[in-house]
Amino acid sequence: xxxxxxxxxxxxxxxxxxxxxxxxxxxxxxxxxxxxxxxxxxxxxxxxxxxxxxxxxxxxxxxxxxxxxxxxxxxxxxxxxxxxxxxxxxxxxxxxxxxxxxxxxxxxxxxxxxxxxxxxxxxxxxxxxxxxxxxxxxxxxxxxxxxxxxxxxxxxxxxxxxxxxxxxxxxxxxxxxxxxxxxxxxxxxxxxxxxxxxxxxxxxxxxxxxxxxxxxxxxxxxxxxxxxxxxxxxxxxxxxxxxxxxxxxxxxxxxxxxxxxxxxxxxxxxxxxxxxxxxxxxxxxxxxxxxxxxxxxx
Amino acid sequence: xxxxxxxxxxxxxxxxxxxxxxxxxxxxxxxxxxxxxxxxxxxxxxxxxxxxxxxxxxxxxxxxxxxxxxxxxxxxxxxxxxxxxxxxxxxxxxxxxxxxxxxxxxxxxxxxxxxxxxxxxxxxxxxxxxxxxxxxxxxxxxxxxxxxxxxxxxxxxxxxxxxxxxxxxxxxxxxxxxxxxxxxxxxxxxxxxxxxxxxxxxxxxxxxxxxxxxxxxxxxxxxxxxxxxxxxxxxxxxxxxxxxxxxxxxxxxxxxxxxxxxxxxxxxxxxxxx
Numbered sequence: 001x002x003x004x005x006x007x008x009x010x011x012x013x014x015x016x017x018x019x020x021x022x023x024x025x026x027x028x029x030x031x032x033x034x035x036x037x038x039x040x041x042x043x044x045x046x047x048x049x050x051x052x053x054x055x056x057x058x059x060x061x062x063x064x065x066x067x068x069x070x071x072x073x074x075x076x077x078x079x080x081x082x083x084x085x086x087x088x089x090x091x092x093x094x095x096x097x098x099x100x101x102x103x104x105x106x107x108x109x110x111x112x113x114x115x116x117x118x119x120x121x122x123x124x125x126x127x128x129x130x131x132x133x134x135x136x137x138x139x140x141x142x143x144x145x146x147x148x149x150x151x152x153x154x155x156x157x158x159x160x161x162x163x164x165x166x167x168x169x170x171x172x173x174x175x176x177x178x179x180x181x182x183x184x185x186x187x188x189x190x191x192x193x194x195x196x197x198x199x200x201x202x203x204x205x206x207x208x209x210x211x212x213x214x215x216x217x218x219x220x221x222x223x224x225x226x227x228x229x230x231x232x233x234x235x236x237x238x239x240x241x242x243x244x245x246x247x248x249x250x251x252x253x254x255x256x257x258x259x260x261x262x263x264x265x266x267x268x269x270x271x272x273x274x275x276x277x278x279x280x281x282x283x284x285x286x287x288x289x290x291x292x293x294x295x296x297x298x
Numbered sequence: 299x300x301x302x303x304x305x306x307x308x309x310x311x312x313x314x315x316x317x318x319x320x321x322x323x324x325x326x327x328x329x330x331x332x333x334x335x336x337x338x339x340x341x342x343x344x345x346x347x348x349x350x351x352x353x354x355x356x357x358x359x360x361x362x363x364x365x366x367x368x369x370x371x372x373x374x375x376x377x378x379x380x381x382x383x384x385x386x387x388x389x390x391x392x393x394x395x396x397x398x399x400x401x402x403x404x405x406x407x408x409x410x411x412x413x414x415x416x417x418x419x420x421x422x423x424x425x426x427x428x429x430x431x432x433x434x435x436x437x438x439x440x441x442x443x444x445x446x447x448x449x450x451x452x453x454x455x456x457x458x459x460x461x462x463x464x465x466x467x468x469x470x471x472x473x474x475x476x477x478x479x480x481x482x483x484x485x486x487x488x489x490x491x492x493x494x495x496x497x498x499x500x501x502x503x504x505x506x507x508x509x510x511x512x513x514x515x516x517x518x519x520x521x522x523x524x525x526x527x528x529x530x531x532x533x534x535x536x537x538x539x540x541x542x543x544x545x546x547x548x549x550x551x552x553x554x555x556x557x558x559x560x561x562x563x564x565x566x567x568x569x570x571x572x
Contacts, residue, residue: 101336103416157338158467176332179340182467184477214383215401216366216412218338222399257500260474263467 040286041235070232090122099151103219150203154210159183160265187271204231237278249297323353344465346371373441380405451569459493518546
């Protein structure tokens with residue numbers, strides 16, 4: 001098989017998967033690319049050292065400031081209220097899809113800051129719900145007209161990373177059915193009527209991403225990295241692609257060598273190439289960085 | 299030695315240093331393991347997971363120490379799942395163990411054990427170690443290592459990096475090879491992977507044993523065609539100037555990745571005793 005991918009795609013794949021033995025990467029369908037709406041997909045990375053206290057707990061006021069800065073930069077609006085009005089309407093029914101994994105949650109601080117701004121738009125509190133495992137049974141999610149997707153990124157034993165794309169796995173009745181081939185087809189979930197076209201914002205929580213998995217429950221505090229970041233974007237693939245670059249870079253930094261995620265997080269590239277959910281091509285992503293910029297890795 | 303996974307519950311003390319054993323353990327099978335391990339079940343299933351016992355110790359403040367005992371398909375499978383993410387060599391528990399920041403894992407016989415106490419304290423660590431010793435002592439006999447890992451040449455091998463698997467997903471453990479099953483690795487093809495370091499260069503050796511020579515030859519041909527541009531001598535440099543080399547001898551396929559030069563590839567391939 002001859003190489004068919006563009007240089008930029010090859011660079012992304014290499015970044016996502018560390019060293020490769022040559023030009024041939026057998027990622028199905030990678031020769032096609034998903035066009036980004038309006039040119040490049042914008043991803044906003046906001047970092048603030050004050051977001052974690054001395055015990056590593058998120059500080060609500062700082063989280064709110066970070067989200068506000070991020071949504072303003074994402075929408076080019078002057079204040080958070082007007083920014084939120086561009087993505088949520090008062091009559092929307094809003095599901096905030098979080099992640100409740102006990103060792104690394106979306107965090108109540110992020111959920112509450114999101115909820116506060118959505119209420120300010122005029123959405124009734126009874127029309128907002130935060131849920132993870134129960135989304136299919138949750139009346140608000142069943143009627144939702146808008147979804148906010150918010151979760152931390154972490155290494156994952158089978159999908160490479162737990163990503164924004166993967167966070168919708170609970171919208172299918174049998175999540176295990178999407179597991180073959182290391183969850184390659186996770187993006188297919190985004191075409192289901194329950195979620196299709198409803199996602200207004202993706203928030204990748206990168207306060208303390210987990211970069212390596214160890215043991216049956218995958219978590220060990222030794223392998224989380226204080227990154228102090230939040231990433232926001234409308235394109236989940238673009239945000240995941242940037243998050244993945246950060247995880248890979250942290251692994252290089254920590255292990256002092258190339259150490260590919262095992263298995264590779266190929267579902268992100270496939271979300272672009274096969275499902276056209278967004279773009280994973282760094283040349284089609286506009287990264288806007290706000291705040292602390294040391295060791296940002298991107 | 300416990301005859302089945304349930305007997306580990308009886309083996310463990312009712313209380314230890316103020317921690318009390320919770321009343322009822324949970325048992326998991328391949329069908330419901332994913333309800334317990336969020337996202338990790340496939341790793342175990344890929345090593346022929348049979349069943350698991352999960353139980354807790356609680357202190358007066360309801361802090362938890364979680365004990366998980368996994369019965370795998372064989373001792374090599376227990377080694378494989380243990381070694382999957384091993385970073386160091388430590389033989390304090392069972393046939394190999396690792397402790398980091400509140401989590402002890404080890405393997406013995408066909409069992410893989412995890413004892414988890416987050417956040418870590420010295421007191422909890424002491425309890426974790428005592429429980430580990432009790433469980434390791436209760437498993438009477440040791441198990442055999444996967445024979446194929448014995449074929450990895452010892453010179454310059456970093457022993458803590460030795461991996462064993464029979465699912466293609468784990469092919470990329472140290473070095474990205476492919477997203478596809480380019481060597482037709484499956485349940486009947488035990489594979490070993492090790493990292494080598496020589497003169498500042500790091501390279502990797504993969505061994506795959508097939509049920510017969512024709513299957514080995516077919517896998518080798520496929521790899522040569524798809525990843526070595528059909529190189530007849532089985533050797534090819536990468537864009538970065540590193541070398542990949544493959545050799546098929548009988549039912550064994552050996553592949554070297556990321557070697558600094560062609561002589562290094564040949565030297566390590568020559569050392570493999572089939």
